[in-house]
Amino acid sequence: MQELRKINEFLGTRLSEEKLEAIKRYTSFSSMKSRKELLSDDLFKKEEPKEVVFFRKGIVGDWKKNFLPELQAEMDQWIKKNLTGTDLSLSWALAE
Structure with missing residues (x-):
């Protein structure tokens, strides 16, 4: 959380603690992996897009x-x- 605060300060975005906490949750490894966002299969040359998971x-x-x-x-x-x-x-x- 401290690193998010530093970024917030550096960028001058003035996000609230509540917003920073939401960003922390949204960008956690488990949260990102659970979204199962797929990458372009052109990058990995996989036949099935479902095979290309970034995390x-x-x-x-x-x-x-x-x-x-x-x-x-x-x-x-x-x-x-x-x-x-x-x-x-x-x-x-x-x-x-």
Whole structure:
């Protein structure tokens, strides 16, 4: 709640404590997940829009269940193309 107050102050919106509390409830993880808002399936290339839910559990390593080998190959190509010649690196492993 303190962070919402800081944002409120920074933006000068002068929202009441009641409004801030409502924002807190509306933006809580459980509230957002329960709304089951879907993303464009163009982003995730899923056949069924119901498969594309934005909010996930946030469990470390859980992404590996959804990161198919085809997507891994696509990501490897992107990294090779975009990071070659830079001092940047992106190390990750699906098979850990």
